[in-house]
């Protein structure tokens with residue numbers, strides 16, 4: 001049975017809020033979207049920051065803001081344009097959802113951004129956390145954000161070992177945060193909680209000596225801060241093996257668009273096949289691509305293995321560079337596109353492919 005959410009006395013609530021907000025007045029992290037009240041820009045920053053470090057997301061926020069200053073500008077763009085601007089940031093479904101929702105706001109809501117939690121939560125790509133962030137930052141509504149930083153601060157302050165990756169844990173910490181939030185200053189409270197978790201109550205080395213919540217923190221009293229928060233399961237990653245073909249013809253090469261419900265949907269890549277185990281010899285590819293044995297193929301080289309980590313998958317890739325002559329005919333059913341390096345800016349590629357295309361320093365060995 002789920003443990004009841006602890007009652008918090010009004011005095012403890014007040015001590016918590018006051019200490020946090022007083023600290024934040026002097027220790028907030030200046031960022032371009034802080035204090036922003038334009039819901040479109042708040043939404044944009046929050047979607048970009050999902051599963052992304054601030055330093056990494058910042059230039060993307062600036063780029064999107066400049067290229068698509070309003071939700072109407074974003075709605076008018078093509079999906080390829082949006083994906084290209086998102087290139088390298090990962091989790092590309094965020095970009096597709098952002099674009100979908102921009103069109104929805106313009107076409108169905110007459111261009112007016114929704115102004116209440118439920119309607120915001122209804123937008124594609126917006127979960128509980130993002131809806132609370134937009135509701136509080138743009139509209140000053142008292143909805144507490146609960147991200148990894150907030151889980152950590154709360155589980156430590158209340159010495160609560162409920163696993164944060166379970167439904168019960170998520171509900172419990174969300175209820176706690178919503179009891180603590182300052183009803184008159186929800187945006188400041190939410191920002192302060194996240195900044196405290198990011199800068200003071202850090203995962204491995206919480207700086208309790210500098211923490212405004214130290215007087216009310218149970219984990220500090222019990223000397224168990226680094227044991228919290230608790231997670232019930234370890235992240236499991238499955239390994240996938242890809243062999244990419246860089247088919248060079250004249251001054252260009254072939255690419256294709258990824259389709260289907262898999263990673264990197266609608267992005268572009270080099271023609272590839274997925275293998276059950278790591279490729280040992282390029283000859284193994286000839287079963288899948290019989291044309292590799294044709295006279296049109298003049299040389300084949302294979303790269304060292306590249307590894308790319310996603311949240312739930314590890315991709316191990318090798319790149320086979322194939323030189324073909326004028327007799328080569330691309331298999332029609334494959335929908336490959338022949339491009340030259342000058343065309344690269346028109347297509348969005350996953351980071352793994354970009355790394356290969358940009359770092360031609362990769363050692364290619366004859367095999």
Ligand code: SF4
Nearest residue numbers: 201208211214217225
């Ligand atoms: S006192 Fe220490 S453990 Fe408690 S919230 Fe502050 S930094 Fe975290």
